[in-house]
Amino acid sequence: MSFNLSQIEHTNIDHRIYEIITEQILTGKLAPGDRLTEEEVARQLGVSRTPVREAMKSLAKDELVELLPRKGMYVKKLELQDVVEIYDIRAVLEELAVTLATLRIPKAIIKELRIEAEKSRQEIISGHNEGSHAFDREFHYCIAEHSGNKRLAATIESLGNMVNFFRTTVIAREDKQIRQALEEHIQIIEALEKRDVTAAAEAMREHILHTRSNIMKTLKAES
Numbered sequence: 649m650s651f652n653l654s655q656i657e658h659t660n661i662d663h664r665i666y667e668i669i670t671e672q673i674l675t676g677k678l679a680p681g682d683r684l685t686e687e688e689v690a691r692q693l694g695v696s697r698t699p700v701r702e703a704m705k706s707l708a709k710d711e712l713v714e715l716l717p718r719k720g721m722y723v724k725k726l727e728l729q730d731v732v733e734i735y736d737i738r739a740v741l742e743e744l745a746v747t748l749a750t751l752r753i754p755k756a757i758i759k760e761l762r763i764e765a766e767k768s769r770q771e772i773i774s775g776h777n778e779g780s781h782a783f784d785r786e787f788h789y790c791i792a793e794h795s796g797n798k799r800l801a802a803t804i805e806s807l808g809n810m811v812n813f814f815r816t817t818v819i820a821r822e823d824k825q826i827r828q829a830l831e832e833h834i835q836i837i838e839a840l841e842k843r844d845v846t847a848a849a850e851a852m853r854e855h856i857l858h859t860r861s862n863i864m865k866t867l868k869a870e871s
Contacts, residue, residue, distance in 0.1 A: 661695060661699040662699040662700075662702035662703045662706070663703070663706075665689070665693060665695065665699055665700055665702075665703035666703040666706045666707060668693070669684070669689070669703060669707060669712075669713075670707065670710075670712060670809060673712050673713075673723055673813065673816075674809065674812045674813060674816050675816065676816050676817070678723050679723060679817070680723050680724060680725040680726060680817055681722055681723060681725055682722065682723045683720055683721070683722050684704070684713060684720075684721045684722065684723065685720060685721070686700045686701055686704065686721075689703075704721055708721075710809050710810070711724055711730070711810055712724055712809060712810075712813060724813075726813075726814065726817060726867060728864055728867055728868070730810075731814065731860060731863050731864055731867065732860070732864070734807060734810055734811065734814070735856060735857070735859065735860035735863075736860075737807065738804075738807060738811065738856050739853055739856040739857055739860075741800065741803060741804050741807075742788065742791070742792070742804060742852050742853075742856055743849050743852050743853045743856075744795070744797075744800060745791050745792045745795040745797075745800055745801070745804060745852075746791050746795075746836065746840075746848045746849055746851075746852040747845055747848065747849045748795040748796055748797055748800070749791045749792075749794040749795045749796070749840075749848075750839065750840055750843055750844070750845045750848045750849075751843055751845065752794055752795070752796050753790075753791070753794040753840060754794075757790065757794065758837065758840045758841055761787060761790065761837050761840070762834075762837055762841070764783050764786070764787075765783065765787075765830065765833055765834050765837060767783075768780045768783040768830055769830060772823075772826060772827055772830060780826055780829075780830060781815060781816075781826075783830075783833075784815065784829060784833070785808070785812065785815075787833055788804070789801075789804075789805065789808070791836075791852075792804040792805065814863055825859075825862045828858065828862070829855070829858075829859060832851065832854065832855035832858065833855070835851045835855075836848055836851045836852055836855065839851050
């Protein structure tokens with residue numbers, strides 16, 4: 649465990665610590681099952697244990713870490729039930745988001761999504777998947793933002809860390825799943841281009857459920 653940070657601003661220290669640890673988890677530098685201690689994090693960041701403790705509470709609330717009785721705080725290990733619950737919710741919310749966004753999202757934004765999707769395709773062909781992961785995140789956030797429903801967008805965004813956690817720990821290891829997800833994104837973009845609400849909703853729902861199925865297969869194979 650290493651936190652590469654020269655200094656932390658003295659305002660909102662606990663939130664900054666939360667962001668740092670979250671980044672470590674979502675980039676895979678901290679793996680599921682890794683132990684976190686207030687003392688070690690505080691020492692590496694040069695802060696007191698109090699803001700670290702508050703950051704840990706927020707991380708636990710977002711289900712990125714978990715407190716095991718008499719053992720301490722650990723990066724959360726994925727369970728099948730976590731995947732089922734998160735993706736059942738996500739399927740409903742994102743289908744609604746794309747249904748609302750299809751007739752609202754500007755043509756210029758759809759064009760940008762198409763360009764970024766093609767860039768992502770080329771990166772995957774060349775063996776670089778980092779850009780495709782970033783595009784995946786931005787693609788879903790973009791559609792949510794253009795749904796015209798701020799509360800819906802905020803709710804989808806609130807699931808973002810857990811979804812990114814799944815992506816980092818499972819999807820990132822499977823090239824076939826990465827390629828499949830991109831092709832499904834392109835199907836959604838095509839429906840947006842045609843302003844076909846029904847096709848967009850169906851493509852989004854199938855995409856989310858396929859992703860859920862792929863994650864569950866990988867976790868079952870590793871159990």
